[in-house]
Amino acid sequence: xxxxxxxxxxxxxxxxxxxxxxxxxxxxxxxxxxxxxxxxxxxxxxxxxxxxxxxxxxxxxxxxxxxxxxxxxxxxxxxxxxxxxxxxxxxxxxxxxxxxxxxxxxxxxxxxxxxxxxxxxxxxxxxxxxxxxxxxxxxxxxxxxxxxxxxxxxxxxxxxxxxxxxxxxxxxxxxxxxxxxxxxxxxxxxxxxxxxxxxxxxxxxxxxxxxxxxxxxxxxxxxxxxxxxxxxxxxxxxxxxxxxxxxxxxxxxxxxxxxxxxxxxxxxxxxxxxxxxxxxxxxxxxxxxxxxxxxxxx
Amino acid sequence: xxxxxxxxxxxxxxxxxxxxxxxxxxxxxxxxxxxxxxxxxxxxxxxxxxxxxxxxxxxxxxxxxxxxxxxxxxxxxxxxxxxxxxxxxxxxxxxxxxxxxxxxxxxxxxxxxxxxxxxxxxxxxxxxxxxxxxxxxxxxxxxxxxxxxxxxxxxxxxxxxxxxxxxxxxxxxxxxxxxxxxxxxxxxxxxxxxxxxxxxxxxxxxxxxxxxxxxxxxxxxxxxxxx
Numbered sequence: 215x216x217x218x219x220x221x222x223x224x225x226x227x228x229x230x231x232x233x234x235x236x237x238x239x240x241x242x243x244x245x246x247x248x249x250x251x252x253x254x255x256x257x258x259x260x261x262x263x264x265x266x267x268x269x270x271x272x273x274x275x276x277x278x279x280x281x282x283x284x285x286x287x288x289x290x291x292x293x294x295x296x297x298x299x300x301x302x303x304x305x306x307x308x309x310x311x312x313x314x315x316x317x318x319x320x321x322x323x324x325x326x327x328x329x330x331x332x333x334x335x336x337x338x339x340x341x342x343x344x345x346x347x348x349x350x351x352x353x354x355x356x357x358x359x360x361x362x363x364x365x366x367x368x369x370x371x372x373x374x375x376x377x378x379x380x381x382x383x384x385x386x387x388x389x390x391x392x393x394x395x396x397x398x399x400x401x402x403x404x405x406x407x408x409x410x411x412x413x414x415x416x417x418x419x420x421x422x423x424x425x426x427x428x429x430x431x432x433x434x435x436x437x438x439x440x441x442x443x444x445x446x447x448x449x450x451x452x453x454x455x456x457x458x459x460x461x462x463x464x465x466x467x468x469x470x471x472x473x474x475x476x477x478x479x480x481x482x483x484x485x486x487x488x489x490x491x492x493x494x495x496x497x498x499x500x501x502x503x504x505x506x507x508x509x510x511x512x
Numbered sequence: 513x514x515x516x517x518x519x520x521x522x523x524x525x526x527x528x529x530x531x532x533x534x535x536x537x538x539x540x541x542x543x544x545x546x547x548x549x550x551x552x553x554x555x556x557x558x559x560x561x562x563x564x565x566x567x568x569x570x571x572x573x574x575x576x577x578x579x580x581x582x583x584x585x586x587x588x589x590x591x592x593x594x595x596x597x598x599x600x601x602x603x604x605x606x607x608x609x610x611x612x613x614x615x616x617x618x619x620x621x622x623x624x625x626x627x628x629x630x631x632x633x634x635x636x637x638x639x640x641x642x643x644x645x646x647x648x649x650x651x652x653x654x655x656x657x658x659x660x661x662x663x664x665x666x667x668x669x670x671x672x673x674x675x676x677x678x679x680x681x682x683x684x685x686x687x688x689x690x691x692x693x694x695x696x697x698x699x700x701x702x703x704x705x706x707x708x709x710x711x712x713x714x715x716x717x718x719x720x721x722x723x724x725x726x727x728x729x730x731x732x733x734x735x736x737x738x739x
Contacts, residue, residue, distance in 0.1 A: 416601070421591070421594075421615040421619065422590035423618035
């Protein structure tokens with residue numbers, strides 16, 4: 215493609231947008247709507263992942279150490295546990311510390327007065343990297359000599375990983391479908407523009423325009439529509455998300471669902487929206503052009 | 513040069529449009545192609561412009577072998593062949609000037625070249641004062657002149673005119689054919705498909721007659737055989 219054509223081809227692409235103003239507007243609106251939902255699901259997924267990670271770390275597995283083990287021997291058990299693959303952190307807790315914690319949790323309950331540290335065991339408090347693997351990790355911990363009992367909240371752990379998987383699959387499916395919808399809408403807008411210009415395209419082919427030359431204005435059109443849609447959706451997403459973050463922050467009951475600030479996901483969101491806009495714009499227009507290129511010149 | 517050797521063309525429905533045609537049109541020649549509707553004239557034009565390929569035989573146009581031309585070479589073949597149609601095929605929302613400039617622009621001409629060449633070609637076809645008009649504001653004869661200017665502007669070595677006078681009255685038809693003859697006199701090969709017996713006989717040139725996919729006559733005395 216010659217350099218002196220670039221200006222002409224860009225102008226031709228922009229002209230297409232305004233020649234079919236209503237369809238272009240409709241394409242942008244649908245793209246904005248779809249990308250807004252795509253963006254919302256992406257950011258929801260991101261927040262859920264962070265939340266699940268946070269919850270993972272609060273879900274403790276407690277390994278109780280044999281009464282006959284001295285404190286030093288019990289600490290060796292902690293070292294062994296720490297070496298296991300899925301263990302995020304293993305903290306040793308003496309029976310004295312365990313008693314303090316117990317008393318603090320049930321502060322002032324007369325039923326527990328007179329409890330001595332010797333009534334309790336040394337223990338190791340374990341948090342996991344991945345709660346989905348809790349059963350394997352627990353059985354590994356069990357096999358370590360000195361571990362006599364383990365308490366673990368299997369159901370809670372499974373609940374987290376199920377929630378995460380469902381949200382992941384659901385969000386990806388919705389994102390896929392909506393990207394496809396945007397793609398079809400842009401593709402149809404470009405198809406309409408091409409249909410309207412079929413005579414002109416036939417003349418271009420007749421006088422010897424290359425297929426690339428004929429395509430470029432329509433790809434420019436698709437690209438601009440996709441990027442305008444993506445830019446608008448990005449702005450709206452930011453406003454909407456900030457609004458939701460503020461609302462949630464005001465509600466004490468939703469404290470545990472505190473969302474990450476938009477600035478923290480700015481770069482990935484720009485990349486997501488940019489890539490989605492580019493994809494629906496360029497792929498959408500390219501696919502509709504291919505059909506027309508095979509039509510006769512006259 | 514246009515050369516057909518034993519060219520056969522059948523469409524998928526089993527319709528044999530050409531049944532073995534051989535002909536050669538030399539550079540700079542003026543040739544009429546005549547024959548009744550459905551005789552295969554349009555198939556010959558489509559073969560020359562690379563729109564279809566022969567079923568068998570060989571077609572050579574201005575250095576391109578059309579039986580094995582690559583898709584991406586076809587635009588370059590078409591730059592050597594200007595085409596004029598009965599229904600003009602102009603772009604209504606462009607001015608006369610832009611209709612011609614457009615044909616140069618789409619083959620990547622520089623703006624300076626366009627500014628120099630378009631007025632020259634419009635002058636050649638007698639539309640030098642109508643550059644700002646739109647095709648709808650022109651008479652039929654003027655619209656066909658504009659179509660000829662567009663076909664001519666990229667300086668093709670061959671022009672194919674498919675019934676160029678079919679929509680015009682006798683006086684305008686004579687003007688258009690005279691213009692085509694003048695262009696031919698400047699060195700452009702001319703292949704004119706027509707039914708206009710009077711014009712064929714007036715401009716004494718080579719006449720190839722085609723009937724039912726076969727050449728039935730090829731004479732240089734300007735004689736048009738009635739079918």
